[in-house]
Amino acid sequence: MSIDTIYLDYAAATPIDERVVAVMQPYFATEFYNPSSPYRQAVEVRRDYEAAKQQIAMTIGAKGDELIMTAGATESINLAFNHVKGHVVTSEIEHPAVIEVAKLRDHTLVGANEQGRISLESIEAALRPDTELVSIGLANSELGTIQPLRKIAEVIERERQKRAEQGNMTPLLFHSDASQGFGQIDVNTARLGVDMLTLNAAKIYGPKQVGLLWLKPSVHLTPTVVGGGQERGLRSGTENVAGTIGFAMAAKLAAKSRTSENERLSSLRGKLEALLVEQFPQAVVTGSKKHRLPGHLHISFPGIDAERIIFMLENQNILVATGSACSANKGTASHVLRALALGEEIINGSLRLTLGRNTSESHVRTAAEEITKAVRAEYQRMEQAV
């Protein structure tokens, strides 16, 4: 990212923090040993690896050996679902990884309200006596809307009690993909009431291709990858030492600055939103304003083709997204926006602006100006075309 780039797509990817790269570096060429080797130097590498897991675990109120390290959120999600033979409940606005893995099974996709929030009633209604898993993401990656996980956990707990009374022995687990939100939201597994949690280093200025699945000790899974028996047999393959150590540093840095950084991002996001809405009163801010990630702004300029805006902004070195990176790439309209039953005009005119650690006030002002210019030019072009 060159110095003059204004990057407003932190929800798609975050640059690795230089302090994270620094702690990983020794494990590339110096402490590169296979943690399964018998000599002291390798045993020390294993010890560093276990310590890093413990450090990550502590940030979510868990223990190191409850974490299964994976190559990212997608693998972690697949692992969380792998043992499930019965019915699963998830939502229409989840990440494609959750939806695709649900579709391999008997599944119900609940909707979301117009603010992108999933209602407790919809979860309750979707539960069946044979439901084995509910999976709802902590925060929606397109809208930034935060879901009421704690309350959903209570619904699930009531269902469990009902089953116990009825003698229904079908286990019911609650999984959450917290890739989006972890780092900004203080995630504690006990407080959230989840049984399994997916985290992703790549979204918190950590290394890419590093994720994990946290498991409550009572949960037993089926591995997606078998072999040497690493990660308690649930994920074979030589351990990702450098990646895990980088993840631990990223989690630590995020936790340390969380409060102040959230305030800063929230204030900058507020400015950006105000500047844009001031210029375009017809603009629609999508998602919950109350339950929203601090750096997230999902805004639509009805009637505009957002793809064109992206290319105009790109020429000014301002990088923004429409919908999620996944769907943007395929040129299809966002499945999330479609699930919210927004009008076509609003869907097609949507920009996702996500702020992060390097976003400054001047970035926000310049971005607001350039977005204003681009959107104005588009509205004018369309008027002339009529």
Added chain:
Amino acid sequence: MSIDTIYLDYAAATPIDERVVAVMQPYFATEFYNPSSPYRQAVEVRRDYEAAKQQIAMTIGAKGDELIMTAGATESINLAFNHVKGHVVTSEIEHPAVIEVAKLRDHTLVGANEQGRISLESIEAALRPDTELVSIGLANSELGTIQPLRKIAEVIERERQKRAEQGNMTPLLFHSDASQGFGQIDVNTARLGVDMLTLNAAKIYGPKQVGLLWLKPSVHLTPTVVGGGQERGLRSGTENVAGTIGFAMAAKLAAKSRTSENERLSSLRGKLEALLVEQFPQAVVTGSKKHRLPGHLHISFPGIDAERIIFMLENQNILVATGSACSANKGTASHVLRALALGEEIINGSLRLTLGRNTSESHVRTAAEEITKAVRAEYQRMEQAV
């Protein structure tokens, strides 16, 4: 690895080459974009990613889009087997990942001769009309023995022809885990006659947690991980850009110096072997001497407890292995040595000494001296104990 460490365990792990780290570095914090994002900067990252795949593919005579990038050899092996419902044939001396994934299916494990070579006759005898997959590694990671893949491919091709004549439509594929050997052996998919090939960057001075599965274009697999549909839908999850670019550089470096490096390693290995055998005429060199990786020496001092030798050497900063890192860690005797039906005395007295890019002549001389001291001390201790 400190400057005075004599590392003789390159088969367990290789340090990342500094030239590999250098090409990865820009993708950590500068070109960190999600390759699925729509703006030019991200499209350029995708282009670099595809170019790296093409570069790796060229070193094995393949095309970039025939590679499915994974998080390592174990995942790649699991993916290669995932579509198979019928019978599989592999060997007793394969990596645990191959054996474990085979065991989830109807399987036959063929043996190896006392040199660790798998015979064409044993493969031929194990093939059944419902065999769907044969998987034999290019080189055994414990012994360094190179397998006759081309000839095994011919056996498989004859079986295919027989099936065609008999109207048996069951497809038969040939997979090889070439993690051990790639880099030292010139691997060409067409010449080897394989349909699927597993490679691992971590064994060729590349980044860890990066592997791939090469697929002949006619092969259709079932994904182990579903989601955003990356890697032709066979391996979802944001692409590992830095890792793949590092892999490409590692493959290029290995190819460039292969001939001279193999000569150098083979000569050093010869010296080490001669020095040890000279001191201990009873020493047994295991594995094929003719078909052996150039840096590999598997040697046993009958009656010795090799674990004790490892700890004695470790104190002299000399790092060696007994058996594979995987089994060493579990404290169980190597499944490979057991499959060769070697006596207990030979199995327990085995050291695996694997030489690599940083091994020098003085390393070899010092290692030979220290191994001699340690083994001699052990033989004396045992004599006194009698």
